[in-house]
């Protein structure tokens with residue numbers, strides 16, 4: 116079989132990880148051929164604004180491009196948009212796209228992220244029921260908004276809550292439906308969940324907790340609301356579903372890669388298949404800030420830093436294992452949440468500051484060591500707390516809670 120083309124490094128996925136892998140390869144002097152293949156039509160763009168200022172209409176698409184269009188050609192990075200990889204032949208070093216095109220590679224970097232999880236209930240695929248994962252998703256939402264007064268957001272995670280904040284600001288009547296007993300339950304401690312729940316309620320959002328969606332109601336072939344398991348009916352002209360992602364790894368798993376919920380990689384982002392690396396949302400990796408557990412992180416930081424690790428493992432004489440401190444942010448209303456570290460598995464949580472002032476931090480500890488901070492409108496704590504997480508500092512809870520003492524002064528020299 117003859118391949119339509121072949122590249123020394125072929126990157127699958129044109130999101131944050133894929134783009135950064137190509138950028139880093141050139142930055143470190145890699146002169147071989149590099150291509151980024153992705154199933155979206157656009158050149159690489161930032162995903163976080165999709166549920167923030169892009170959805171709000173405050174930032175045009177041009178301003179969320181990861182690099183302007185000419186950058187890629189200038190760096191001799193070939194963009195192959197609008198193509199979806201359906202299979203990988205690891206022995207032959209070749210991928211096949213949905214159109215039957217085959218492309219050879221020397222090394223493959225799999226940066227395919229995840230697809231938005233969908234509800235399985237009746238009506239889940241009705242017009243007017245949307246995910247918020249791609250530019251195309253959000254453009255559809257924006258196009259429909261003029262005819263929408265009421266929105267049901269299914270899922271009280273970051274994306275659902277960010278969308279709820281923007282839509283409220285745009286004058287829509289928003290209901291958030293969350294299956295668990297608090298918002299942000301999977302990612303944050305209870306005080307943070309309760310704070311954001313109260314903020315959304317104060318902005319007029321109807322927050323329904325412990326509420327399971329039974330059906331998306333459909334009228335005239337369009338979503339007309341949601342029926343909950345307890346029988347409650349929430350009429351709406353639009354439904355937004357933000358219930359997480361499913362990692363896009365099927366072609367790799369079919370090719371024999373070890374994995375399941377993501378594809379497993381080592382500290383250098385190497386999968387179990389020869390010359391195939393995986394990075395970003397789809398990569399299940401050993402993370403030093405999760406006590407070495409295998410985790411999958413969904414953040415720009417993780418995608419970008421793993422891209423650097425994979426690029427260096429390919430092209431640098433002294434590759435470094437992945438050891439970056441995790442960080443994340445979320446904007447809702449005038450609140451800027453900044454997170455550093457991973458709070459999962461904490462056994463104590465210290466409140467620093469007063470949530471009533473809308474500026475405070477939560478500091479998470481495990482066995483006495485600081486493992487993470489969630490900082491709301493508290494950038495100084497976020498910046499200074501990073502070193503506490505890096506050093507797994509053992510600090511007394513009363514000292515951490517004392518806002519008159521800057522966090523940086525608590526560090527051992």
Ligand SMILES: Cc1cc2nc3c(=O)[nH]c(=O)nc-3n(C[C@H](O)[C@H](O)[C@H](O)COP(=O)(O)OP(=O)(O)OC[C@H]3O[C@@H](n4cnc5c(N)ncnc54)[C@H](O)[C@@H]3O)c2cc1C
Nearest residue numbers: 128130131132154162163200227228395396413414415418
């Ligand atoms: C609305 C929204 C808001 C977010 N907000 C934040 C935030 O505030 N802070 C933060 O840190 N993170 C945020 N995230 C998460 C962050 O965007 C992701 O963690 C990051 O984009 C992951 O990068 P990635 O390269 O792994 O995957 P992605 O950026 O998802 O890119 C993967 C690309 O691969 C493509 N693809 C998938 N399968 C195939 C295939 N088989 N063949 C070809 N192409 C394929 C996809 O279409 C996509 O273009 C947000 C995400 C969303 C959706």
